[in-house]
Amino acid sequence: MLRMILKRSLIAVPSLIGVIIVTFLLTRALPGDPAAYFAGPAATKEAIEQVRVKLGLDKPLIVQFGNYVADLARGDLGTSLTTGQPVATDIRNRLPASAELTLLGLIVSMLIAVPLGILAATKPGSLADHLCRVISTAGVSLPVFFTGLILVYVFYYLLGIAPAPLGRLDTFLSAPPRITGFYLIDSAIAGNGEVFVSSLKQLVLPAMTLAIFSLAPIARMTRASMLAVLASDFVRTARASGLSPATVIVTYAFRNAMIPVVTTLGMVFSFLLGANVLVEKVFAWPGIGSYAVEALVASDFAPLQGFVLTMAVMYVLLNLLIDILYGVIDPRVRIEA
């Protein structure tokens, strides 16, 4: 197991190097001029040049790249010009916000989509099957920001049952002492019920938005994979042996159908991190998605590079986790590896 983890991590190194080079070049190829942007609305050519020198953007690309890599080696991701903070600090502060939201969205989505998919597979052509199809098609066809705005409009503006879409906590509460950065966990550790309830309430609408968007792939994959497994010989044997339908479906069929579902979950998690960008904008969520968009608008290189790099590291870790999960679910994978 340990050898596998080590091997997989080594394989990731060249892709990370690639990511560093490509993001560096891509951000430099952006049409905006950060010096002109940050010199302010009334700047002269000289003022813009002064800003350019201050930002080190007057040096040749290769020198800039060398400086960037040297800083990176020291764990310095540079400083964001839009927030004025070191990028590493920004990401450390904001990543838990995005991760908490994305994970909760994924869990909600899984809790709905997996049972729905199983139900649809056991009774193909039934009402449940059609329901599964309609819900997942509708969910995936609505853009996330639209679903988000509709939810805010109905549950906050019209009904008044959801809290104001103002980020992670009620405005007049302060954040729990930071341990994990996940407010739900931190407030539970601190034993602060008020903060826990408030952050949970703030999470409901954005998590629902993400869940609605990600129902489709999970439900469809569960259904397809269950259908294939249910039609296989060992299920027929299990049924013929007189095992109860619940045992057959949950213990025998579902475990075998889980590999493609877990793969899909990994993919869904990564594209939810992407979809987060818009959801965070709608709910004023202080996550890394909205951070990256703000940086992009200002052609702010350092946060963009930091964001892409963080994402790349997360993908690598996620894939590793999924590979390990394969082994847990299906011993054959472990042996072949």
Place this chain on the structure above:
Amino acid sequence: MKRRDFLKSAGAVVASSAVTAPAIWSPAKAQARQETLLIVSESGPNNIDIHGVGTNVPGYEVSWNCYDRLISHEMKTVNGTPYYDRDRFKMELADDMNVGDMSVTFKLKKNATFHDGSPVTANDVKWSLDRAVSVGGFPTFQMGAGSLTKTEQFVVVDNNTVRVDFLKKDRLTIPDLAVIVPCIVNSGLVKKHATEKDPWGLEYTKQNTAGSGAYRVVSWTPGTEVVMERFDKWAGGAQPKVRRVVWRIVPSAGNRRALLERGDADISYDLPNKDFSELRNNQKLSIISTPYSNGIQYLGMNVTKPPFDNPKVRHAVAYAIPYQKIMDAVLFGLSKPMFGAPAGTKTEVAWPQPHKFTTDIAKARQLMAEAGYPNGFETTLSFDLGFAGVNEPLCVLTQESLAQIGIKCTINKIPGATWRTELNKKVLPLYTNVFSGWLDYPEYFFIWCYHGKNSIFNTMSYQSPKLDSMIDAAVDAAAINDTAKYETNVKGFVDLAFADMPRIPLFQPYVNVAMQKNVSGYQYWFHRRLDYRSFVKG
């Protein structure tokens, strides 16, 4: 777990969540709510020191409220709204201002202290003004607009007295000391954090307020919120009523409106015009609209290249713009028209003022024929996507209208980050843009936008020695108070700008502020941001 235990604990969970559920109910929180002003806006500061590299406009708002200047402006009333009075100054950190022939002397208030308790001295003032003219970029440049460029100009007379020497007579020098940039910084505190690479301590003030202003920043989460608290020993004026200001960043305009309508937010000032016009009609909130001082949205043309080098073509375009449609369908009436002055109107000694063009397609066609373009031509019409809410419909309407006189425009949308770069290249043939000057003087606007020394806001690359001489003459006349000469020249350059029409003024945009009925005390300032010191929540 026994059944009874389970019921007990379940009951406890229900009870505790019932207590915490309605968030506003706890009395301490209601008290906090009452003393706090909750502001929501689209974007927040990136740096809370205006002297910093690339501080954005929201950052100016923090600086304005957390730092003092030597002097500021009195208020007057314009259309029922308190509006800064360009010509009357009030003392802020200064106790007394004595204007001499070639210098101005300030005596400081004796009881003024910085947030950390240290007194405000003449050395702090000199250090701060030196800093403003030395750090480069926007602050230095703004100081230069008032002929404040050298550190030798700022002289410490004694511990309590500072003199500012004039390089030349310039009537913009004293107003320029009342803008946001010449703020007074706690030099003792900042010097402790200065390094060899950063002699002015910009890294420290980027994230910490080191001023003597009415508010100080207690926490700032970039991109999320700024929390400011009142400084109770503020010497600059009467104690503000609001104890705490929470400024939350809410990027979605729809949500900002929902927060206002539900009563959760107190103030927002950057909603789309459509929302403001609807909010105004439903009477639930107070809405205040004030025209940008010295600001105009215009349609500019590159006069160095055909076809716009021909004044007849420029006039044809000026006759083909659907002015009224833009006012109604794009701005929902929330702007001041800058077109269609009646035929006999005399030119005023004021800026902005409307020109006499109106939509007249027949006349525009005739002018196109006279200019040698009876069949029109093709061009591109560019705008800044950062302000797409107004720019996009405006450009589409203009495109339709220009098509009627044979000018086929392709619309070119430029992202906000690139807009200034593109504008700077001065190659866009036809585009719309806004310019607004902090100092509200006609010649200030014209120096920027029309003068042949070709500042970046002379986006048309317009050159006219005759116009330049009139602008220069007006500046000289203003410096020596020669009213008659000043007025002749201002009227002269306005007339010439309208006759040559290198840029077509469209409208004067409004600053729209929406607030709850129980919030009052809004003041309009040249910088168009909020001044928390005057707000009252009752």
